[in-house]
Amino acid sequence: MAEIQALCVEHLGEVLGARLAALARPEFSLAPARDDVSPTGRCHVGGPALLEPGTPWPQTRGGFPLSLVAVLDTDELAPWLGDHLPTRLGLVNVFWLQPDFKCREDDRFAELMEPYEGWWGQRDQPGDCQIVLASPPRAIEVAAPRPAQVLDRRPLNAAPIVTLPSLVGESNDPIVKTFDFRALPDFDDDRMLGPDVRFGRVWSGFCSEKLGYRPGDAQAFGWPLIDQWPGKREEGYAHLLTLPGHLLDGDDHDGGFERVMVSPDDLRTGSFTSVTYEQDGLH
Secondary structure, three states: OHHHHHHHHHHHOHHHHHHHHOOOEEEEEEEEOEOOEOOOOOOEEOOOEEEOOOOOOOEOHHHOEOEEEEEEEHHHHHHHHHHHOOOOOOEEEEEEOOEOHHHOOOOOHHHHHHHHOOOHHHOOOOOOEEEEEEOOOOOEEEOOOOOEOOOOOEEEEEEEEEEOOOOOOHHHOOOHHHOOHHHOOOOOOOOOOOHHHHHHHHHHHHHHHOOOOOOOOEEEOOOOOOOOOOOOOOOOOEEEEEEEHHHOOOOOOOOOEEEEEEOHHHHHHOOOOOOEEEEEOOO
């Protein structure tokens, strides 16, 4: 942490640098397991959900089933997260709307597509992104009902890292926008000498070289990495999961990131009533 504070102070000054460093949070960088990199617990993207017997498969409008996107095994992640994960959540199943376009004949398909004007990727309708928890000892594999799209299952390795809030689009973030970056020497928005340029590239390099972050990896908890554009956020949010397009199947997952945000109360209580979906650079 001392090294992170020194880096922040060097590039953002004594006051702002110290404030930013104080916001550092533990996080995990997630990548597909390989022969030389073991999976972390039962963490995976795609494949079957891990649900307790009798748990209904989550549905959205018209009873349309969501797709299982990822499972986070928080029993394995909790020691690194410490107080930033105040409640043991067990297995966190992340679902969102991802209909199989081969099932256009389903009567509910047109209803699902209507709010998105033919492009459903934003998933900002109520119920289109949901979280379901399961107790690890009781959880069983449950296959998705049709016509939910089933993504390829890929076990994940979770590497502990540390992250800071994004300075890209800092005015969108209710925490970072309170920083008076105009007090920095040579600050000039017109010449692109804002805080993201001053510090963003330096921090990205530090994450890769010193913290072990693997560029292009998925991320769980902490903050989204600093070189990713945040959506407009309200007061009080917590980062749950960011997935890069290359981890997901489908023609519309050819780039960028998809992110799930929740409220801090969700992490404290495990209720997950305020689940928000964001996109970052998808096209």
